[in-house]
Amino acid sequence: MLDKNHYNTIIIGAGPAGLTAGIYLSRAKVRTLILNEGVVGGQMILTYEIANYPGVEAITGYELSNIMKKQALSFGCEIRANIRITDLSLEGKIKQVTLADGTSFTSDTIILAPGGRPRTIGAAGEDDFKGRGISYCATCDGDFFTGKEIVVVGGGNSALEEAVSLTKYATKVTVVHQFDHFQAYEHAIEEARSNSKVNFILDSTITAFHGNESITSVDIKNLKSGESYEFKTDGAFVFIGYLPNTEFLVGKLELNKNGEITVNAEMETSIPGVFAAGDCIAKRYRQVTTAVGDGTIAALAASGYIDSLIKKQK
Amino acid sequence: MLQTNLKHLMKADEHKKFIEENENVMICCGRNGPMCIPVYGIMEDLEGTYKNVKFADLEFDNPESSVIRNAPECRGFMGLPFTVYYKNGKLVKATTSIQNEQQITTILDAEFGKP
Numbered sequence: 001m002l003d004k005n006h007y008n009t010i011i012i013g014a015g016p017a018g019l020t021a022g023i024y025l026s027r028a029k030v031r032t033l034i035l036n037e038g039v040v041g042g043q044m045i046l047t048y049e050i051a052n053y054p055g056v057e058a059i060t061g062y063e064l065s066n067i068m069k070k071q072a073l074s075f076g077c078e079i080r081a082n083i084r085i086t087d088l089s090l091e092g093k094i095k096q097v098t099l100a101d102g103t104s105f106t107s108d109t110i111i112l113a114p115g116g117r118p119r120t121i122g123a124a125g126e127d128d129f130k131g132r133g134i135s136y137c138a139t140c141d142g143d144f145f146t147g148k149e150i151v152v153v154g155g156g157n158s159a160l161e162e163a164v165s166l167t168k169y170a171t172k173v174t175v176v177h178q179f180d181h182f183q184a185y186e187h188a189i190e191e192a193r194s195n196s197k198v199n200f201i202l203d204s205t206i207t208a209f210h211g212n213e214s215i216t217s218v219d220i221k222n223l224k225s226g227e228s229y230e231f232k233t234d235g236a237f238v239f240i241g242y243l244p245n246t247e248f249l250v251g252k253l254e255l256n257k258n259g260e261i262t263v264n265a266e267m268e269t270s271i272p273g274v275f276a277a278g279d280c281i282a283k284r285y286r287q288v289t290t291a292v293g294d295g296t297i298a299a300l301a302a303s304g305y306i307d308s309l310i311k312k313q314k
Numbered sequence: 315m316l317q318t319n320l321k322h323l324m325k326a327d328e329h330k331k332f333i334e335e336n337e338n339v340m341i342c343c344g345r346n347g348p349m350c351i352p353v354y355g356i357m358e359d360l361e362g363t364y365k366n367v368k369f370a371d372l373e374f375d376n377p378e379s380s381v382i383r384n385a386p387e388c389r390g391f392m393g394l395p396f397t398v399y400y401k402n403g404k405l406v407k408a409t410t411s412i413q414n415e416q417q418i419t420t421i422l423d424a425e426f427g428k429p
Contacts, residue, residue: 038414039355046348062317062351082359082415131393131411140349141411144392213390235392 006106007033007078009302010097012088013113013245014079015042016288017278019068020295021111021302026077028303033105034072034079035097041065042115043242043279044288046137053288064288090252090271093309108309109273109302112249112261113295116242116279116286121153123219125209133215133235138162141237142169148234150174151218153206155182159239160192166237167197174199174233176206178223201231209236244280256282267298275302317346318354320361321370326378333400336368338426340418343372343382344395349412353395356415364422364429399425 009025011018014036025032039045047061056064073079087098090110098104118136120126126134135141142165150170152163155177161184163173175192180202182189192198201220207228208219215235221228246259254262254270260282267275277294279286315322323329323341333339342357344350357369372379374394382388385405388396393411399421400406406425409417 039352039359045351060346061348062346082356084416131409132390133392135393135411137347137349140345140347140394141392214392 005104006094007031008107008306009033009109009111009299010035010095010105010107011111011113012036012085012097013042013115013278013280014040014069014081015113015115015278015291016044016064016068017115017291017295017298018042018111018113019065019072020292021113021277021299022072022077022079023068023075024296024299025303026072026075028299029076030303030306032077033107034077035083035085035099035105036079036081037084037114037245038082040069040079040081043117044291047288050288061288085248088248088252090274093273095273108306109275111267111295111298111302112269112274112276112280113278113291113298114245114248114280116244118238119241119243121206121238121240123206123208125211129209129211129215129236132213133211134209135235135237136239138166138237142166145170145235147171149232150235150237151176151206151231151233152237152239153177154239154241155179155184156239156241157184157188160184160188162237162239163198164188164191164195167195170235171197172199173197174201174231176201176204176220178205179203206236242279242286246280258282265297266301267294268301273302273305275305316344316354316371316373317351318371319358320354321368323370323372324376324378326381329372329378329381332368332370334403336400337402338367339370339400340367340397340422341370341372341382341400342395342397343374343379345374347394349393350395353397353413353418356413356418359415360418360422364426366429367422367426401425 008030009032011034044061051058084100089096095110146169149172151174203224206218207221210217220231261276275298277298278291387408391410398408
């Protein structure tokens with residue numbers, strides 16, 4: 001007999017994908033538990049303003065997260081945040097998740113939606129100077145650099161848009177990018193190029209951060225010539241994409257070379273009864289709206305899987 | 315005012331009284347921003363577990379927060395939030411920028427003991 005710790009579906013992750021799946025499943029009276037290693041909202045909570053979520057004019061990521069969370073709870077979904085998963089068993093008919101406090105939960109299906117996290121450079125000194133000159137959020141920390149010279153690392157939309165926004169504070173912004181071209185949309189490139197405070201160092205990467213209480217310089221290496229030199233700067237903002245939070249899944253199901261979970265159009269993974277959604281899956285576009293879409297599909301597919309299990313039992 | 319369920323400190327005097335009257339204190343000084351909100355959320359979750367610690371927030375843009383912003387332990391900090399830990403009224407640990415639950419509980423356990 002299955003106990004109170006058994007659920008029809010356990011969702012791992014409470015970003016937009018996980019919360020959407022939770023809303024759909026609990027509304028369909030599927031007993032659902034969401035387990036989340038951080039604060040509910042995932043990367044969405046780190047977004048200052050979301051202006052392109054259909055049906056909502058402009059909202060903070062925090063507010064949208066809270067609305068989704070309330071929706072899920074209102075339908076009976078259970079949520080446990082700030083937990084740590086120590087063991088996960090995906091094979092077989094009954095899946096099992098064990099937490100650091102020793103509690104175990106079982107389920108018929110699992111939806112993996114652990115999301116991603118900002119990619120770091122991996123250069124020497126990066127950990128030491130986080131918050132002491134290195135930042136991953138222009139909105140949060142931009143004003144600490146008023147009247148200072150800074151570097152922005154990256155060549156995508158976030159990097160170029162934030163480089164321009166940081167000129168409100170900094171006297172000079174130097175964009176350091178590993179390629180000779182940018183991945184950003186043309187309008188973002190044009191805006192950055194036309195801003196007199198923005199300079200560019202291309203084909204280059206930062207290999208080390210130096211300073212005392214805060215950053216005073218970085219080492220820049222030209223990837224074509226191999227030449228390295230010290231570059232004076234008061235701060236560095238890093239916008240070089242995201243990494244999927246899938247380390248705990250290595251060896252348990254199929255991941256691609258980037259560590260992303262491979263799924264089909266039904267969000268099914270390589271293991272029956274295990275689905276995945278959101279920023280952790282292999283896909284091109286990562287938006288709140290795409291995560292919501294993934295979560296919806298995963299929930300409907302998981303619900304169908306549970307129905308098929310019930311039919312087999314009859 | 316910060317959008318949290320934590321105790322809000324508004325005045326420097328209130329801050330002084332809070333750290334003097336409570337043996338173990340953790341205060342997060344930040345804004346309603348993306349790097350700060352996760353830390354407030356973790357603190358709210360930990361309040362139930364760490365009964366031996368008093369948790370509070372203080373808005374970074376409130377001039378009264380200078381008691382934290384100008385603390386010697388926060389010199390060189392350039393990332394929100396500034397999170398400070400007090401033992402018997404004395405600042406014993408300070409961190410800058412976002413922290414995860416494990417980083418926070420490691421400090422709480424080391425400075426104030428495991429719950």
